[in-house]
Amino acid sequence: MTIRPIVRYPDPRLVLPAQPVTVFDYALRALAADLLETIHAAPGIGITAPHIGVSLRVVVLDLDPVEGARTYVNPEIIWASPEMILHREGSVSMPGVNDEVSRHARVRISYQDVDGNLQTEESEGLRAVCHQHEIDQLNGVFWIKRLSRLKRERLIKRFEKMSRN
Template identity: 65%
Template sequence: MSVRPIVMFPNQHLRQMAGPVTRFDAALRTLATDLLDTMHAAPGIGITAPHIGVALRVVVLDLRDASGACTYINPEIVWTSDETMRHEEGSVSMPGVNEQIERPARVRVRYQDLDGREQVEDADGLRAICHQHEIDQLNGIFWIQRLSALRRNRLVARYEKIRRAHSRT
């Protein structure tokens, strides 16, 4: 439908808890389509409604694999594995910087589809990482909060340098 402006770090809206979706209607479908279009334009592989300034629990993932783009409404992690993995993460709200984060390697996510039907998905690898990353965002936890203070400060300094250089061009 349309590409919407992305809320950029350090905007405090990225640290607010998103509210539950209660209406499963045409407006929700439009939001999901706009999120997908915005994510592809960014580019990214995951996005939440808070990334575009909408404080609702909506996630869109498109890992460009056989499963295609998927929309998750009111997702919650109901199980995590003890096994962990490290993966490089970043954000459409903080382009140009990435850092390794350690998270559980497998998760089970309960969510609703666009029609409001409850679903459960077991995920591993990159999909598991993306679920955790985006659900953190819905809970007001921006991904860099998972870093040590030292690593976070270095990453923010690197991002600020990129942002200043980009604003001069």
């Protein structure tokens, strides 16, 4: 397991759609382990392979100390509730800034585990927000694109100012 360097905003790789995983082998399990080590070091609760410059559809979420971390390969949202919630979001690629984003309150996703087995999961609240946030990232939609233009511009200026200091 290795802590990998995190790609920082405005790196253009953060807006490229990630490629589907087609090979489920030791290298995929090693990537998932590296993602977990990297998110613990960041620190954060969710990370995708594109956050470390690897264009593959892999997400690691570590939201619950009891359940432990989960790895999602090739995740897709297959259902979303009509109810929306506001949640404060940020990114390991843009540390130190965050803002409220509107997301579906509940989602159902399909994904594969690291062995390639097809799974589904229904979630609500924070886990549902994280699924939407990270799947957006895999689709090349960096989280600030969900903000109004004014909020996005203010947040970028704040981040640039923090980065200079």
